Amino acid sequence: MTTMTQLPDIANNIRGIQARGGYGVPGKPAFALHREADPAEQRETREEAFNIRATGPRPAGKSCDEYPFASTKEGGNALPALYHGWAFVPADQQNRQAGFVAGFYKQNRVIDNDPFHVRV
Structure with a gap:
């Protein structure tokens, strides 16, 4: 299980999306997330996630955070719209999140298709 509690804006985004469908919620094994280890698939998933968001200028100092993660x-849009989403979050939190997720995968030896949950 990975945690985003140290990233309040990202945690808030994830919490709202999880509340709509439960993917990645601890204690719900049938709604686990599964790692996608292929970088090409991750890039494609990230593009899908950003293509479904509303268009418009990005606020200064913000980055677009998608959930479930591109990894x-x-x-992306692998799930029905109710179960995925995005939000503009402070860019520093977005940058730290990438390290948290990568570190979680490495420390816990999470390989392709392994299930996991996200605590917020």
Whole structure:
């Protein structure tokens, strides 16, 4: 299980999306996220996630955060719209999140298709 509690804006985004469908919620094994280890698939998933968001200028100092993560099989538009989403979050939190997720995968030896949950 990875945690985003140290990233309040990202945690808030994830919490709202999880509340709509439960993917990645601890204690719900049937709604686990699954790692996507292929970098090409991750890039494609990230593009899908950003193509479905509303267009318009990005606020200064913000970055677009998608959930489920692009590094999951459930990312992008793999799930019905109710179960995925995005939000503008402070860019520093977005940069730190990438390290948290990569570190979680490495420390816990999470390989392709392994299930996991996200605590917020």
